[in-house]
Amino acid sequence: MNLFISKSIAMVLSLLLAMGFGIWLSRLERPLNGIVFAFHKILSIAVIVLWVTNMIYLQNNVGLLTLEAWFLGMTALLFLFAIISGALLSFDRTSTSAVMISHRVSAILVFVSALVSFCLPANRLG
Numbered sequence: 094m095n096l097f098i099s100k101s102i103a104m105v106l107s108l109l110l111a112m113g114f115g116i117w118l119s120r121l122e123r124p125l126n127g128i129v130f131a132f133h134k135i136l137s138i139a140v141i142v143l144w145v146t147n148m149i150y151l152q153n154n155v156g157l158l159t160l161e162a163w164f165l166g167m168t169a170l171l172f173l174f175a176i177i178s179g180a181l182l183s184f185d186r187t188s189t190s191a192v193m194i195s196h197r198v199s200a201i202l203v204f205v206s207a208l209v210s211f212c213l214p215a216n217r218l219g
C-alpha cells in the first residue's frame with residue numbers, strides 16, 4: 094500500500110477516534126480525565142498533521158481547483174476554531190455552554206469540511 098493511502102486511512106481513523114474520545118470526555122465527570130483528554134488532544138493533532146501533509150501531496154500531484162482551495166481555507170479556520178474552543182473548554186473558568194456549543198459545531202463542520210477538501214482532489218489521482 095502506498096504512503097498516501099496509508100496516511101489517508103490513518104487520517105480518517107484519527108478523526109473518528111478524536112470525535113469518539115471527545116464524546117467520551119464530555120460524558121465523564123469533571124475534573125477532566127487526564128488520559129482521555131490526552132488521547133483527544135494527541136488524536137486531534139494527528140488529524141491536523143495528516144490532513145496538512147495529504148493536502149500538500151494533492152496540491153503537488155493534481156493541484157487544487159478554486160472550490161477545493163476554498164474548502165482548504167475553511168477547514169484550516171475550522172481546525173483553529175476547534176483548537177481555541179477546545180482549549181477554553183479545558184479550563185473550568187472559561188468552560189461555558191456557548192463555548193461547548195462552539196466546540197461541538199466546529200467539530201462537526203471540521204469533520205465534513207476536512208473530508209470534502211480531501212476527497213474532491215483525491216478523486217482526480219490517477
Ligand code: HEM
Binds near residue numbers: 133188197200
Ligand atoms: C480536530 C479537532 C477536534 C475535534 C474534531 C474535537 C471534537 C470534540 C467532540 C466531538 C467533543 C464532544 C462534544 C460533545 O459531547 O458534545 C469534544 C469535547 C471536548 N474537546 Fe475536543 N475536539 C478537537 C480538538 C480539541 C482540542 C485541541 C482540545 C483542547 C485543547 C479539545 C478539548 C475538548 C474538551 C475539554 C472536551 C470536553 C468538554 C466537556 O464536556 O466539558 N478538543 N471534542
